[in-house]
Amino acid sequence: MSAMTNMRCEEVVEHLLTFLDGEVEEERRSLMERHLEECRSCCSRADFELALRHKIREVAAKRPSSGLSRRIREIIDRF
């Protein structure tokens, strides 16, 4: 019974990226959410992955438009 309701850490880690993408099945997602609430090691791993993704997205978003955003900031600075 507990095997049905509790996921193992390896299982959570295996599906973590899919989970963070929001592409994991509904049933698995609720099991993972419960696991992450109770498991500190998986929770900090999820936090790390989230922070990493945020950073990557930030850098990726900045790179192509850095010239444009600099110009916009220069314009704003003039006022």
Ligand SMILES: [Zn+2]
């Ligand atoms: Zn865990």
